[in-house]
Amino acid sequence: MDETELLARIAAALERLAPPPVQVADWTAHPAYVWSARGAEAVLELKAVPLERLRGIDAQKASFVENVHRHAAGQAAHDVLLWGSRGMGKSALVKAAVADAQGAGAPLALVQTGGEPDALTGLPALFAALGAVDRRFLVFIDDIGFDGPDAASAARSLRSLLEGGAMARPANVRLAVTSNRRAIVERHMAEQDDPINPRDAVDDRLALADRFGLSLGFPACDQNAYLAIIAGYAEAYRLDFDPEDALLWARQRGARSGRIAWHYVTELAGRAGRSLD
Numbered sequence: 001m002d003e004t005e006l007l008a009r010i011a012a013a014l015e016r017l018a019p020p021p022v023q024v025a026d027w028t029a030h031p032a033y034v035w036s037a038r039g040a041e042a043v044l045e046l047k048a049v050p051l052e053r054l055r056g057i058d059a060q061k062a063s064f065v066e067n068v069h070r071h072a073a074g075q076a077a078h079d080v081l082l083w084g085s086r087g088m089g090k091s092a093l094v095k096a097a098v099a100d101a102q103g104a105g106a107p108l109a110l111v112q113t114g115g116e117p118d119a120l121t122g123l124p125a126l127f128a129a130l131g132a133v134d135r136r137f138l139v140f141i142d143d144i145g146f147d148g149p150d151a152a153s154a155a156r157s158l159r160s161l162l163e164g165g166a167m168a169r170p171a172n173v174r175l176a177v178t179s180n181r182r183a184i185v186e187r188h189m190a191e192q193d194d195p196i197n198p199r200d201a202v203d204d205r206l207a208l209a210d211r212f213g214l215s216l217g218f219p220a221c222d223q224n225a226y227l228a229i230i231a232g233y234a235e236a237y238r239l240d241f242d243p244e245d246a247l248l249w250a251r252q253r254g255a256r257s258g259r260i261a262w263h264y265v266t267e268l269a270g271r272a273g274r275s276l277d
Contacts, residue, residue, distance in 0.1 A: 025039070025040035026042070027040070027109070027129065027133040027135060028134075028135055029042070030042040030043060030044060030109065031045065031046040031099075031109060031110065032046040032109060032112065033111045035112065035113040035126050035139075036113065036114075036122070037122060040129070046098065046099050046102070046110060048092070048096045049092050050096065050236075051097070051100050052232070053233060053236050054093060055232035056088075056221060056225035056226070056229045057089050057218060060082070060093065060218060061093060061097075063216060064080060064082070064097055064216060065100060067080060068097040068101050069104075069106070071108070071136055072101040072106035072107070072108040072136050078174070079176075079177075079211070079212045079213055079214070080174070080175070080212060080213070080215070081177050081178075081209055081212035081214070081215045081216070082178045082179075082218065083179045083217060083218065084217045084218030084220075085218055085220040086180060086257065087257030087258055088218040088219075088220070088221065088257055088258050088259075089218065089258040090178040090218055091140075091142055091143075091178055092258070094138070094142075094178070095110065095140075098138055107136055108135075108137070109137050109138070111126065111130070111138070111139045112139075112140040112141075112142060113139065113140070113141055114141070114142065120141070120158055123139075123161055126139065127161065127169050127170055127173060130172065130173050131170030131173070133172070134172075137174075138173075138175075138176055139169070139173055139175050139176070140175075140176050140177075141175060141176070141178070143178055143180070144177050144179045159211050162211040162212070175212075177212070220255075220256065221256035221258070222256070223247065225256075226246070226247075226257075226260070226261055227243055227246060227247075229258050229261040230261045230264060230265060233262065234268065237265065239265065239268045239269060239274070240268075241265075246264055249267070250264075
C-alpha cells in the first residue's frame with residue numbers, strides 16, 4: 001500500500017467517525033419541522049387528525065385552538081402546558097390545531113423536539129434561528145419529564161427560556177409542552193422532609209409549570225367520553241359499533257383513553273375489511 005492510498009483510507013475513516021453535518025432547513029417553506037442535535041429536518045406534510053374527530057376534550061380543544069389562532073395572527077398568546085393521562089389526545093390536539101390554522105391560511109409552522117433534558121439543550125440555538133425568520137412558530141416539546149440528579153437544573157434552564165433569561169424565546173415563537181404531570185418534574189416524599197427548607201425543592205419544580213400562561217388538564221376518560229370518542233371516529237369512517245363490545249375492549253386493556261378508542265376503531269375497520277388510510 002503506497003502513502004497516497006494510506007492517506008486516503010485514513011481520511012475516509014475520519015469522515016465516518018465525524019458527526020453528521022448539521023441540517024439547515026428553509027424555515028419558510030414547510031408546514032412542520034423536527035429539531036434535533038443534527039439541526040432541522042423539514043416535514044413535507046403535517047399529518048393531523050381533523051379537529052372535529054377529537055371528542056371528549058371539548059373545553060381543552062376550544063382553549064388551545066383559540067390560543068394557536070391568536071399566535072398565528074400575531075396577537076398575544078400563551079405558552080401552553082398540556083398535562084394529564086396518557087392517550088387522551090394531547091399530542092394529537094397540538095398537531096390538529098396547527099393544521100387547522102394552516103388550513104385557514106395562517107403563516108404558522110410546527111417545530112417538534114423531544115422532551116428529554118439532553119434534547120432541550122439545543123433550544124437556545126433553535127430560538128435564535130427562528131427569531132430571525134418572518135414567520136410564526138409553535139415549538140412542540142412532547143412528553144417532557146425531568147428525573148434524576150440533573151432534573152432541577154434542567155427545569156431551571158427551561159424556565160429561563162420561557163421567561164426572563166438571556167436566551168428567552170423570541171416573540172414569533174410560542175411553546176406547547178405535553179406532560180403526564182402538571183408539576184412536570186417528579187416529586188418524592190423525601191423533599192417534603194428537607195430539614196433546611198422543606199418547600200424549596202417542591203416550589204422550584206412547580207415554578208416551571210407556573211411559567212405557562214395556559215395549563216390544560218386531560219383527565220382519564222369516563223365511560224361516556226370513551227364512547228363519544230369512538231362514535232366520532234366511527235361516524236367519520238362509516239363504521240358501526242356495539243357499545244358493549246367497545247367497553248369490553250377497554251376492560252380487557254385495563255384502561256379507557258382516546259388511544260384505546262382509536263385502537264378499537266382500527267379493530268372495527270379490520271373486521272370490516274376496511275382501511276383507515
